[in-house]
Structures are given as structure tokens and as C-alpha cells.
Amino acid sequence: MTKTKLTVEHCATEVKTVIARENRRVTSYDVALVAGVSQSAVSRCFKPGASVSKATYALVMKAAALLDYIPNAAARSLITRRSNMVALIITNQANLYYPELLAELSQQFTAQGKRLLLFTLQREADVDRVLADVWQFQVDGVVAAARLSAAHIAEFERRRMPLVLFNRKLRDASVNTVTCDHLESGRMLASRLAAAGHRQFGIIAGSEDYSVASERQRGACERIAELGLPTPVVVPGAYDYRSGALGLKAIIAQLGGVPDAVICGSDVMAIGCLDCARHELGLDVPGQLSVAGFDAVEPSNWISYNLTTLRQPMPKMAAAAADLLCARIDHHETDTERRVFNAQFIEGATARLTPAGAPPALAATGLRLPVAIM
Amino acid sequence: MTKTKLTVEHCATEVKTVIARENRRVTSYDVALVAGVSQSAVSRCFKPGASVSKATYALVMKAAALLDYIPNAAARSLITRRSNMVALIITNQANLYYPELLAELSQQFTAQGKRLLLFTLQREADVDRVLADVWQFQVDGVVAAARLSAAHIAEFERRRMPLVLFNRKLRDASVNTVTCDHLESGRMLASRLAAAGHRQFGIIAGSEDYSVASERQRGACERIAELGLPTPVVVPGAYDYRSGALGLKAIIAQLGGVPDAVICGSDVMAIGCLDCARHELGLDVPGQLSVAGFDAVEPSNWISYNLTTLRQPMPKMAAAAADLLCARIDHHETDTERRVFNAQFIEGATARLTPAGAPPALAATGLRLPVAIM
DNA sequence: TTGTAAGCGTTATCAC
DNA sequence: GTGATAACGCTTACAA
Numbered sequence: 001m002t003k004t005k006l007t008v009e010h011c012a013t014e015v016k017t018v019i020a021r022e023n024r025r026v027t028s029y030d031v032a033l034v035a036g037v038s039q040s041a042v043s044r045c046f047k048p049g050a051s052v053s054k055a056t057y058a059l060v061m062k063a064a065a066l067l068d069y070i071p072n073a074a075a076r077s078l079i080t081r082r083s084n085m086v087a088l089i090i091t092n093q094a095n096l097y098y099p100e101l102l103a104e105l106s107q108q109f110t111a112q113g114k115r116l117l118l119f120t121l122q123r124e125a126d127v128d129r130v131l132a133d134v135w136q137f138q139v140d141g142v143v144a145a146a147r148l149s150a151a152h153i154a155e156f157e158r159r160r161m162p163l164v165l166f167n168r169k170l171r172d173a174s175v176n177t178v179t180c181d182h183l184e185s186g187r188m189l190a191s192r193l194a195a196a197g198h199r200q201f202g203i204i205a206g207s208e209d210y211s212v213a214s215e216r217q218r219g220a221c222e223r224i225a226e227l228g229l230p231t232p233v234v235v236p237g238a239y240d241y242r243s244g245a246l247g248l249k250a251i252i253a254q255l256g257g258v259p260d261a262v263i264c265g266s267d268v269m270a271i272g273c274l275d276c277a278r279h280e281l282g283l284d285v286p287g288q289l290s291v292a293g294f295d296a297v298e299p300s301n302w303i304s305y306n307l308t309t310l311r312q313p314m315p316k317m318a319a320a321a322a323d324l325l326c327a328r329i330d331h332h333e334t335d336t337e338r339r340v341f342n343a344q345f346i347e348g349a350t351a352r353l354t355p356a357g358a359p360p361a362l363a364a365t366g367l368r369l370p371v372a373i374m
Numbered sequence: 375m376t377k378t379k380l381t382v383e384h385c386a387t388e389v390k391t392v393i394a395r396e397n398r399r400v401t402s403y404d405v406a407l408v409a410g411v412s413q414s415a416v417s418r419c420f421k422p423g424a425s426v427s428k429a430t431y432a433l434v435m436k437a438a439a440l441l442d443y444i445p446n447a448a449a450r451s452l453i454t455r456r457s458n459m460v461a462l463i464i465t466n467q468a469n470l471y472y473p474e475l476l477a478e479l480s481q482q483f484t485a486q487g488k489r490l491l492l493f494t495l496q497r498e499a500d501v502d503r504v505l506a507d508v509w510q511f512q513v514d515g516v517v518a519a520a521r522l523s524a525a526h527i528a529e530f531e532r533r534r535m536p537l538v539l540f541n542r543k544l545r546d547a548s549v550n551t552v553t554c555d556h557l558e559s560g561r562m563l564a565s566r567l568a569a570a571g572h573r574q575f576g577i578i579a580g581s582e583d584y585s586v587a588s589e590r591q592r593g594a595c596e597r598i599a600e601l602g603l604p605t606p607v608v609v610p611g612a613y614d615y616r617s618g619a620l621g622l623k624a625i626i627a628q629l630g631g632v633p634d635a636v637i638c639g640s641d642v643m644a645i646g647c648l649d650c651a652r653h654e655l656g657l658d659v660p661g662q663l664s665v666a667g668f669d670a671v672e673p674s675n676w677i678s679y680n681l682t683t684l685r686q687p688m689p690k691m692a693a694a695a696a697d698l699l700c701a702r703i704d705h706h707e708t709d710t711e712r713r714v715f716n717a718q719f720i721e722g723a724t725a726r727l728t729p730a731g732a733p734p735a736l737a738a739t740g741l742r743l744p745v746a747i748m
Numbered sequence: 749t750t751g752t753a754a755g756c757g758t759t760a761t762c763a764c
Numbered sequence: 765g766t767g768a769t770a771a772c773g774c775t776t777a778c779a780a
Contacts, residue, residue: 025455027773038751043775053749068532070509074451075773078756081399083448085491085511092477096672099473103466106494115511116492117459120480135444137459137489158442241676275677298470302615303649304678401757412767417759427765449757452772751780761770 008034008059012066019067026069035063046071077138086114086325087139089130089146091121093239097268097297101166104318105143112326114140121146124210128152135159141325144168147211162328164321167212174336176324180312182212182294185343186219189263189292189310192345194227197355198260198290201232204247204273206239206265213239213265216294220263233259237269244272245280258283261290261351267300267309269293274305274350290351294343308351310343317341382408382433386440393441400443409437420445451512460699461513463493463504463520467613471642471671475540478692479517486700488514495520498584502526509533515699518542521585536702538695541586548710550698554686556586556668559717560593563637563666563684566719568601571729572634572664575606578621578647580613580639587613587639590668594637607633611643618646619654632657635664635725641674641683643667648679648724664725668717682725684717691715 011034019026028042035042037056044050045060052060063069077083086109088102095102106116117139119130124147131152134142141162148156148165153173156163165177190201201224206213217234224232235250237243244264252258262277264270270293277283277291285291286308293300296311320339327333347353385408393400402416409416411430418424419434426434437443451457460483462476469476480490491513493504498521505526508516515536522530522539527547530537539551564575575598580587591608598606609624611617618638626632636651638644644667651657651665659665660682667674670685694713701707721727 025773029773039773040751040753040775041749043773044750047775051749056749070506072452072512072773073510074448074457074512075756076775077448078446078452078758078773079775081756088492095476096473099470102469102476102492103494106492107496110494115507118462118476118480118490118492120477120484122481132444133489136447138446138448241672271676279677298615299673299676302645302673303653399757403757413757414759414767414769415765417757418766421759425765430765446757449772450759452757452774453759455772749780752778754775754777756774758772759770760772761768763768764766 008062009066012063016067025072026067028069028071030067031060031063031069034067035059043071083138083140084114085117085137085139087119087134087137087142088116089119089121089127089134089142089144091124091146094145095120097239097266097295098314100314101145101318104315105321108319108322109326112322112330114326114329131155135161140329143321143325162325164325166317166321169211169215176328176336177338178317178321178324178341179338180317180341180343182215182343183219183222185294185310186216186221186263187223188219188343188345189216189294190220190223190227192353193261193263193290193292193351194224194229195355196290196351196353198352200230200255200259200261202248202251202255202259202262203232203234204237204243204251204262204264204269205234206237206269208236210239213237213294216263216265232263237265239266239269241268241272244269244274245276248273248276248281252281258289261292264291264293267293267295267297267307270307270309270350271299271305274307285350286352292348292351296344296346300346300348306349307346308348308353309346311346312343313341382436383440386437390441399446400441402443402445404441405434405437405443408441409433417445456703457512457514458488459491459511459513460488461493461508461511461516462490463495463501463508463516463518465495465498465520468519469494471613471640471669472688474688475519475692478689479695482693482696483700486696486704488700488703505529509535514703517695517699536699538699540691540695543585543589550702550710551712552691552695552698552715553712554691554715554717556589556717557593557596559668559684560590560595560637561597562593562717562719563590563668564594564597564601566727567635567637567664567666567725568598568603569729570664570725570727572726574604574629574633574635576622576625576629576633576636577606577608578611578617578625578636578638578643579608580611580643582610584613587611587668590637590639606637611639613640613643615642615646615649618643618648619650622647622650622655626655632663635666638665638667641667641669641671641681644681644683644724645673645679648681659724660726666722666725670718670720674720674722680723681720682722682727683720685720686717687715 015030015034029039031042032039042060044052045057143164145166165175167179203217205217233251233254235247237247262273264273274291277285277289283289292308294310296309300307300309389404389408403413405416406413416434418426419431517538519540539549541553577591579591607625607628609621611621636647638647648665651659651663657663666682668684670683674681674683
């Protein structure tokens, strides 16, 4: 004959049915009602480091759990002016060839409590259309792995939107950038190949508007010229597998013969070049021709290729991008900085790295070389 | 000696300085002030088919442009209950091996005015941690390319969160799913290989918790059993390149010899297996051993591999996922649906597809086979 | 520590 | 077609 005791549980289920009937979301008011505290008390419980008594906290958390309450980020961001979202502007191409980049960035930003909102580009020219969307979504910052014009940069500044350029350079602008020294990479590769006695180079460049490949080309050409070697034959490429084969054939046609070495603007092109040389043209690589690429993508490491290439320290670069952006967002850093990383040379086995006739160094024989068993 | 005429431009710059001084965002009120209309008129101008006169529209748009005004999506989503964001829950692995998936999904959703908010998982087990975040961000729906438990699914229903599972199945749950028929793919591959006379199979499976690879394995085993062929040797793999070589060696050890064919749960493993067979073990593929994979990833098509494999129609699958999700979000569709696609067989040149001794079919010689020139 | 009340910047409803 | 006004769900002074 006891009068029904109004437990928190009872109250919660009752409130839930009301919410369901009114077809609305669970709010902090609902939780407050169930917990028997004020709405602001509920709010404080969900703010890390706010002053709440243990008892209140427990009460609120119990009610929240009962109601499946989760703070509404949209409402929060309206007042705090923080969305905890970072836009990533990236070309499809970039994601296709550097899938680790996405994983690394996502992980780094997640560690800082931020999530990536994705803006992919079919072509670099789509930036304009995409930027309008970026502003709408109230992201806290932007990582751009795409070509931005000076006007774009100006708009970022006007809107005070933190920005980090990833592997893109812009002259005459003070922007945070994270890059790998592609010019130096190109120089280094040319130096190594020249030291091994290669004289006539072919270069398969990237498309003109992609600075990474063109810087590598510029670096290689610079160094080749400095060394007084014959002018290399430079042909354009589209950064893909097919470009490697087409490029090699174009180089051979233009040169009237096989060059000593072909430097490709990317690994995928190098692999295309390599396959064409070996399987279509029947050339011995690196016996008759050396082939080298850039990036050290996963397949470059596969036994069939074992490509001579240079590795960009992607995890570190991603971490640097996250650091720079978070410094601006969370610590109101205003100075801009350029973080430049150096590529790591991967010897591989598709380029002769010692002068012809010299005994092959240990590396040239390769740890991963075919070893017949039985 | 004319009194300063208060043009819209003058007014705009004045308002801008005030905004800058007060360090706040440009709002629709500011635009209304400059345009000389009410705030609600401004709001209407930014709503696609609202009733506004041409004159007002022009006035408002001019003022908006002058002030760099863009509607605040957080505020909008608070009242409309639409964030125009869709969460993509994806394992790092999935993105690493299927980078096109991301591009396709992003494109499909962008076409529907929605953007992807990225939630990457180091391991499939991280889902729990990630889901709490998903709820916060008020996304309109979720595409999950990760393993969800029945409890997870239940939470989606409780929260009425639209969900599409991508390439994951769940027994006994009515959920929207988009899959490729991996079981049938496995069966088809086994059939084709058996028809060509292969009798003893080795299978390199995927890790247990990844349904795609295990279904393929199940399909292949089923079919092999139906045909009365010897029980295949099944070894586990981790979906990566290294697993291919390890798997092949394990199969050979377990069998005491080389099998007729090895079916690998993924192309990357198949490529690892292939490289090991050819370069480490000195086997002739497909002369002494047939190797086949699944997925038709880009490298599988490279001349060095030209892998026998099955292609998932990724673009169509991505489109289907977007369709299903948008139907629930925008058209309040409540029925769930399973869209199952069939894989396309890619003959390649790493598996013998005609009975031994029979004259090779045209396909077996391959259009992309090495052709020495000169 | 807690509650009250004022925003944040929209969209939606309703008179006019 | 246009303008007041009330939500939306939260954070944050400020007062108690």
C-alpha cells in the first residue's frame, strides 16, 4: 500500500516518453529535471574542470545515462565559437597516392579533440567552389593539400581562419606550411646518380600545377646543370602509372636512344616507367637504365620493384600540420612558420648507385633480392 | 559642398569596423542593417526557394558580399536539426587499401549537399570510443565501413540515426547495407579455377574479424567441397603484403608441396604471394602455381602483376550507400534495404584459366603481356 | 557550489 | 512579400 516512490529511474522513463511524444531531442533541461538540479548544473558537469560537487555530478551523470543524453555540439559551438572540426581540403589524387596522410592527420587531430571534415577536389581548380562551403561549416581551421591562390590566402586572413598548407608553397605569403624539401630531394637524387656515373638523364615531370613534382624536377635539373652534365630530356606526366610508360617512350624518342637514368616525379610514374622498360622494352634495370622515383609509396617496397626512391616522413609531417594548426586555434599563436622536412634516401635496386665497373656495394645486392630455395 | 550620401558601401565599411572592434562574427542582422531590411528578409534570401522580391534579394546579396557574410551552419542546424554532415566510420586499413572509396563517397555526398566528417579507427575495436563522438557532432547519418555489434546497431535505432553499413554484414538486424557478394565471389573464383583443372587449393584468409575476407574464403571452400576436390589448406593472413609470402610458405609447409592454386583474401596478399612465389621460391606463375586475389586494386593491374582477381564496383557501391542514406535523411524513408553487388571477374595472367594442355584462350595470352621491341 | 538569465545566429510562425 | 517574435540547446557571467 506504499505510495509510489518517485525514483530517478521512474522519472527518467516518464520524461523519455514525453520527449518521444513531442518528437524532440534530449536536452540538458530534461537531464536537469530528472536529476533535480538546474540546467546550468548539467552543463557544468559536461565541462571538463568546472566546479561541481561530487554528489551533483553523480546525480547528473546518472540521469544523463538514463536519458541517453549527449551535449549538442552545434549549440555548444554557437556560443563557444569552436566547432572542434578542421577542414581537410585534399585532391582525390593526393588521397589516392598518399592514403596514409589521411590516417595520420585524422589521428593527430583526434588526439587534440578535433575531427576532420572532408573536402575533396576533383581537380585543383575546384578550390573556389569548395571554399564557400568551408566558411559555412564554421570549422576551426583548415589543412589544405591543394593549390591555393594568393587571393584565397587573403580570404583566409580576412576571415581569420587558421590555415596550414601541406606540401604546397606560395611565394610572398606568410602562411603556415609543412613541406618536404622537394627541391633538395631532386638535387640529392641527381647527385647520387651522377656520382655513380650517369650522364644523360631523362625526367618525367608532374603536371605543371602540382608544385611537388615540378620542384623535384627543378632540383634535379639544377644539380645536373651544376655538374656540367648534358641537359636532361624533360617530358610531362600526369602523376599516374600510365605516365611512366608514356614518359619513358617519349624520352627515348626525343633522345634517339635510352638515357642513363630516368628520374620520375613520383613513385607511381617510376613504377610505370620501370614496368615499361623491363617488360615492354626488354631493358635491364638497372643494368642498362636506372630508374628512380619519389615518395616511397607502399608498392615501391614490393619485391618486384624495390624502387630507388626518397621517402617523405609523412607521420612527422602530419603531426607538424596538426601542431601548427592547433597552436593557432587553441593557443592563439599568430606567427606563421614553415616546417620543412628532409626526405630520406631509399637505395632500392632500380638504380645503379656505384660507378660502373666498381664492385657493387652491399646495398646494391639488396637484402630483399630473390633467393631461390630448394 | 554636398552632404555625404550614405551609400550602401559606406555603411558596409562602417559596420565592418564596428564588427571588428567588437570582435564578433558577421551576422544576418549586420547584413539587414546595411541592406535596410529586416533580419528575416536576409534569412529568406539564403534559403533556396523562399519568397523574396527581386529588389530585396539584390539589395541583400550586395550587402552580404560587402560584409563577407556567410550563414552560420551551426546556428542553422540548431533550428533545422540538419547539420548536412555525414559521419564516415572507417578503419585505417580500409582507407589504405581502398582509397577510391573515400573519393567516391565524398563526391556522392557532396552532390547531395552533405559533407563527410571523418572517424578513423586504428582497430575495429575502437568503435565504442568513436561512437560517443559521432553522437555529439549531430551528423545527419552514418556510413560505417567497420564492424558494428548488435548493441551498436540498437543504439543507432534508439537515437534514430540513419545508418548504412558498407561491406559489413550483421545477422538478424534490419539495417541498410551495401555489400559486394563476397561469398559468391569466392565461389566463382573457385569454380573458374576448378574448371581449369586445379585440384589442390591453398587459401590465405583475412583476419577473423573482417567479414569480407572470411566470406570469400567460405565461398571458395564451399564450392571446392561441392566439387569433391581435396580439402584446401587454409592459413590466416593480416590482409597485407607480408601475409601473402608468409601464407604461401605456410601452405607449402603444411601441404608438403606446392598447391595447384592459391586464393588470397585480398589483392595485396595475392601480390605478396605472387612475389614470393616468383622471386623467392622461383616458381613459375601460372605455370606451376596459380595465384588469385580479390578487389582489383590499382597495382593488380600493373604489368608486373596483371593479377587474376575480382573487381568490386566501388563507384556504384558508394553511390548506393549515398542513395540509401539520403533516402532516410531527406525523404524519411523507413524501410531498410540490402543492396548487393556482384564482383566482376578480371582474368589477368596469374592463374591458368583453361585446362592444362588445352590451347591457351586469347585472354590467357593477355593484351598486356610483355612484348619485346627492337 | 548552485541557480538565474542573457546571449550565440539562425529558421519558422505568424500577422500585416 | 515583409517584419516582429519565438524557438533551437547550449555556455557563461553574475548573484545568491
